[in-house]
Amino acid sequence: GENVEQHPSTLSVQEGDSAVIKCTYSDSASNYFPWYKQELGKRPQLIIDIRSNVGEKKDQRIAVTLNKTAKHFSLHITETQPEDSAVYFCAARAAGNKLTFGGGTRVLVKP
Amino acid sequence: NAGVTQTPKFQVLKTGQSMTLQCAQDMNHEYMSWYRQDPGMGLRLIHYSVGAGITDQGEVPNGYNVSRSTTEDFPLRLLSAAPSQTSVYFCASSRKVRGNTIYFGEGSWLTVV
Numbered sequence: 179g180e181n182v183e184q185h186p187s188t189l190s191v192q193e194g195d196s197a198v199i200k201c202t203y204s205d206s207a208s209n210y211f212p213w214y215k216q217e218l219g220k221r222p223q224l225i226i227d228i229r230s231n232v233g234e235k236k237d238q239r240i241a242v243t244l245n246k247t248a249k250h251f252s253l254h255i256t257e258t259q260p261e262d263s264a265v266y267f268c269a270a271r272a273a274g275n276k277l278t279f280g281g282g283t284r285v286l287v288k289p
Numbered sequence: 290n291a292g293v294t295q296t297p298k299f300q301v302l303k304t305g306q307s308m309t310l311q312c313a314q315d316m317n318h319e320y321m322s323w324y325r326q327d328p329g330m331g332l333r334l335i336h337y338s339v340g341a342g343i344t345d346q347g348e349v350p351n352g353y354n355v356s357r358s359t360t361e362d363f364p365l366r367l368l369s370a371a372p373s374q375t376s377v378y379f380c381a382s383s384r385k386v387r388g389n390t391i392y393f394g395e396g397s398w399l400t401v402v
Contacts, residue, residue, distance in 0.1 A: 179348070184331075212391065221379060222332070223391040267331055275320045275339065275383060276347065277391060279331035 180205040180272050184280025191258050192288055199283045201249040201268035203212050208270040212277075216265045225266075226253070240265060260288045291315055295380050295394035302370040302401045310365040310397050312380035318392075319385035321363040325349065325376040326396075332379060338363055339385070370401045 181204040191197050199200075209230040214222035228235045228242045228251065235242050239258075244251040255262055268280040296311045314321065322337035334347030338357040354366040354372060363382075367374060380394040
């Protein structure tokens with residue numbers, strides 16, 4: 179089955195700096211890669227996603243890149259703000275609409 | 290349109306007890322699934338369904354049963370609760386279209402003592 183590795187597990191950045199989280203996946207059949215933000219005690223919230231026919235997608239301060247050949251994708255957050263502090267999860271979806279999650283990255287934005 | 294609704298939100302069980310976590314969605318989604326999230330970890334797939342009458346196992350199915358008698362409902366049954374099943378459980382749903390957005394319920398916090 180699919181295996182998703184996520185790095186780093188924790189990330190501390192200064193407010194205004196950029197944050198980058200990287201994920202790799204194992205199943206070349208995976209075709210959908212969402213990123214979720216989860217605040218303490220809340221459900222995962224979709225923040226951006228990318229499909230396998232696209233290499234990059236941007237939404238304001240958030241961007242995601244996908245390299246299908248290398249089977250890795252990354253989340254980029256620019257101009258970080260304290261409200262960006264949360265746990266971020268990458269995921270990959272292959273056959274049967276099953277979503278496999280990475281282990282999560284705890285991001286702390288220091289003011 | 291309530292989205293994905295889970296009940297109960299909090300539950301404490303004694304070891305060996307059984308219970309059912311309820312999940313309902315009003316978006317006419319074909320796909321529904323259950324995940325568990327242990328403290329400080331990612332979500333792991335327990336069971337999923339691609340439509341009424343069809344269910345399959347995910348990554349961690351042992352100790353859990355599911356059924357899908359209607360499109361709207363996808364209950365998760367704990368047969369004989371164990372402390373290792375203490376976790377937060379999330380139900381999710383999506384359309385059958387490939388690459389479609391997955392919507393999560395608010396979660397059910399389960400403690401087994």
